[in-house]
Amino acid sequence: MFDDRADAGERLAAELEARDLEIDVVLGIPRGALPVARPVADALDAELDVVVARKLGAPGNPELALGAVASDGSVWYNDDLIARVDVPEEYLEEVRTEEAENARQKAARYRETEGLPELEGKRVAVVDDGVATGATATACLRQVQESGAAWVGLAVPVGSPRSVDQLERETDELIALQAPADFRAVGQYYRNFGQVTDEEAIAYLDRDG
Template sequence: MPFRDRTDAGRQLALRLVEWADSGDLVNRMVLALPRGGVPVGAEISRALHAPLDVLVARKIGAPGRPETAVGALVDDEPAVFDSRSLDALELTEDAFDSEVARERDELHRREHVYRGDRPAPDVRGRAVVLVDDGLATGLTATAALRHLRRQSPGRLVLAVPVCSPHAAGELRAEADDLVCLEQPGSFRAVGEWYEDFAQLSDIEVVDTLRTFHATA
């Protein structure tokens, strides 16, 4: 098992990114974490890169009866991104998830308010953006987040995760300018299996971390 917890994973990932940043490929950089789990990972990267840390809230849309299995994801007020193969397997259309999308969008806006308050979303135009999560199974939330960021014309868009499935890695290489992933296990089943401690984080922990790193970066 490669990671003790999310902080350990962030430190290991930061080592890889620091080598890259020192080569001059990450100028005018900032770190955006997918909460909640991506925040402690992103905090270590923010510290190592001397870059500001903020969040980009994305919400997963789960399969009926299997909420942990993503069939779609959404960011901000943009249309949800769905995996067509999953919908075909379930014999469902996007319209079948209208109520779920509405619920997840309400939760998304709630979290944005809790995490950011009245502070505006960061301006990423022309900047090197490092998008961070604690791991990716389907990669749908990262896909929605990357597409959202791409529309804002960043200078460079990097996706950095400690562990992801080979399938997700293959899909996401087309969405990011660069993918940095420490582990792509062929036997991947769930992100949590690659952590000794994968305890759920609270909103308070996220806010405290953001307050520290956004204030000092």
């Protein structure tokens, strides 16, 4: 159990330091990851920035992730789930277009330029406050992988065992402090898991490391 996102970030930072990982850039997934990513970036003396993706919700159930689209328009689909719920192709294209624009706008709000920072040849750690379905993290990781980064890792305080297993295939190294068998939702492993506003998240980027 983590007290809050700052506590989770400090514990995550300690784990990365213990692994003696050299990281050039830490990318938090807005909004909730920024309070977690700030202590990690500070401990590793790394630049802190963001990578943005938006979940593609199912018809009538927006929390059910059919996939996710990154701010550069690249998309990841959960093909098995899409086949199970029998989603029309027209719906997928509509929601992908809408959420790609939302992701682009969010990325632009967090930084002066759209897209990712320069990552060519750098060692990059993507950080989130936890993974449930793993859809957003997958889209973010694939965007970073395409950037020319030399090494891409994912660091999270907690995740579902299934998602952690799947995400390991998307990374050079995955660090998850907890992957409990009875996982139901990320928030159940935090005493305080309040919403983080865009303004609060952006403030973490403005801090000097």
